[in-house]
Amino acid sequence: MYQKFQAFLQNELNDIKEAGLYKNERIIVSPQSGEITLKNGQKALNFCANNYLGLANNPQLIAAAKEALDTHGYGMASVRFICGCSDLHKELEKKIAEFFGTEDTILYAACFDANGGVFEPLLTDQDAIISDALNHASIIDGVRLCKAVRYRYANADMADLEEQLKKAQAQRFRLIVTDGVFSMDGNVAPLDKIVELANKYDAMVMVDESHSAGVVGKTGRGVTEHYNLRGKVEILTGTLGKAFGGAIGGFTTGKKEIIDMLRQRSRPYLFSNSIPPMVAAAGCKMVEMMSSTNELQDRLHENTAYFVEKMKAAGFDIKPTQSAICAVMLYDAKLSQDMAAKLQEEGIFVTGFYYPVVPKGQARIRVQVSAAHTRENLDKCIAAFTKVGKELGVLK
Numbered sequence: 496m497y498q499k500f501q502a503f504l505q506n507e508l509n510d511i512k513e514a515g516l517y518k519n520e521r522i523i524v525s526p527q528s529g530e531i532t533l534k535n536g537q538k539a540l541n542f543c544a545n546n547y548l549g550l551a552n553n554p555q556l557i558a559a560a561k562e563a564l565d566t567h568g569y570g571m572a573s574v575r576f577i578c579g580c581s582d583l584h585k586e587l588e589k590k591i592a593e594f595f596g597t598e599d600t601i602l603y604a605a606c607f608d609a610n611g612g613v614f615e616p617l618l619t620d621q622d623a624i625i626s627d628a629l630n631h632a633s634i635i636d637g638v639r640l641c642k643a644v645r646y647r648y649a650n651a652d653m654a655d656l657e658e659q660l661k662k663a664q665a666q667r668f669r670l671i672v673t674d675g676v677f678s679m680d681g682n683v684a685p686l687d688k689i690v691e692l693a694n695k696y697d698a699m700v701m702v703d704e705s706h707s708a709g710v711v712g713k714t715g716r717g718v719t720e721h722y723n724l725r726g727k728v729e730i731l732t733g734t735l736g737k738a739f740g741g742a743i744g745g746f747t748t749g750k751k752e753i754i755d756m757l758r759q760r761s762r763p764y765l766f767s768n769s770i771p772p773m774v775a776a777a778g779c780k781m782v783e784m785m786s787s788t789n790e791l792q793d794r795l796h797e798n799t800a801y802f803v804e805k806m807k808a809a810g811f812d813i814k815p816t817q818s819a820i821c822a823v824m825l826y827d828a829k830l831s832q833d834m835a836a837k838l839q840e841e842g843i844f845v846t847g848f849y850y851p852v853v854p855k856g857q858a859r860i861r862v863q864v865s866a867a868h869t870r871e872n873l874d875k876c877i878a879a880f881t882k883v884g885k886e887l888g889v890l891k
């Protein structure tokens with residue numbers, strides 16, 4: 496059998512390569528940071544990690560993780576409800592709820608699991624899920640695992656959401672679900688209007704704060720802080736793998752009965768291992784740090800504003816951003832790839848995206864700014880963009 500299957504796979508893989516969609520991995524030998532070292536010794540400035548607050552290599556988090564290795568060991572070797580729960584897991588759940596102003600939290604191995612396990616235990620074929628068309632893959636998969644009737648609305652399009660909500664009046668319970676920040680444009684979901692519509696059409700709201708937690712809002716409390724809606728949304732999901740330290744882990748936080756039901760019935764929670772105690776300990780440290788100072792969020796916001804302003808002044812077309820994601824619009828697919836490659840030669844790591852990841856004719860380079868970037872790092876990036884932009888005729 497395998498010979499036939501092998502030929503089939505080789506064929507498919509070749510198609511992927513020919514379409515220019517084959518993913519190669521760059522091998523980093525230093526810690527993840529604003530500046531990284533590659534296997535070939537090359538140093539590069541990293542503008543494509545989700546390390547928004549620069550915590551992936553933070554000494555305080557490393558110290559907290561090391562201490563927990565000594566006090567709590569390496570792994571839990573169990574799912575939570577059998578014997579995979581430590582005091583550190585409970586403490587982190589409480590701290591995440593305090594951070595977001597919610598009632599309770601449940602931890603998962605990743606936000607992919609949080610989203611994969613949130614819908615099916617809560618909703619049935621009598622209910623409705625109304626989902627933004629640009630929601631993350633894990634939300635799409637989670638919705639697929641649930642029998643609820645599905646409605647989709649165009650990205651952040653409130654007229655369309657209202658249309659879908661009208662149709663969904665046929666169902667018993669309604670849940671609107673949206674990413675907090677959309678990762679290709681960096682725009683924030685219009686949560687104020689979503690909540691207004693939810694009230695008008697008797698629906699609940701879920702926001703995935705993966706790209707917004709730690710980033711959006713004056714103190715980084717995410718999209719609910721940005722719209723002054725802390726505690727007003729039934730369900731939030733998020734990751735420990737981006738701004739929150741970048742290691743691993745996800746969570747759902749929100750109304751206590753919802754969290755309680757997920758502990759009883761959510762399959763990725765019931766049938767998958769607990770996060771390592773050191774990750775829980777570092778997570779607790781992370782929340783403590785963010786509660787005692789706003790330094791990292793302030794630096795991230797300053798860095799992002801500085802980058803956008805200078806890039807616009809240099810003549811680049813930057814999508815309006817409300818996060819740390821800056822889309823440098825190039826429109827042409829090949830140009831986005833050529834430019835990203837030339838920037839890499841200049842020691843700047845960024846990613847070029849084109850169809851089908853973004854709409855046709857909307858190719859771009861996505862830059863992710865971090866609190867780990869120094870002013871010199873940002874200036875070097877802007878200078879490299881300007882040089883390469885001129886070479887490729889993007890800038891006159």
Ligand SMILES: *Cc1c(COP(=O)(O)O)cnc(C)c1O
Nearest residue numbers: 605606607631703705734736745
């Ligand atoms: C990154 C991301 C996830 C997945 O998070 P992991 O913890 O890495 O699994 C889920 N949702 C959104 C919106 C994301 O951006």
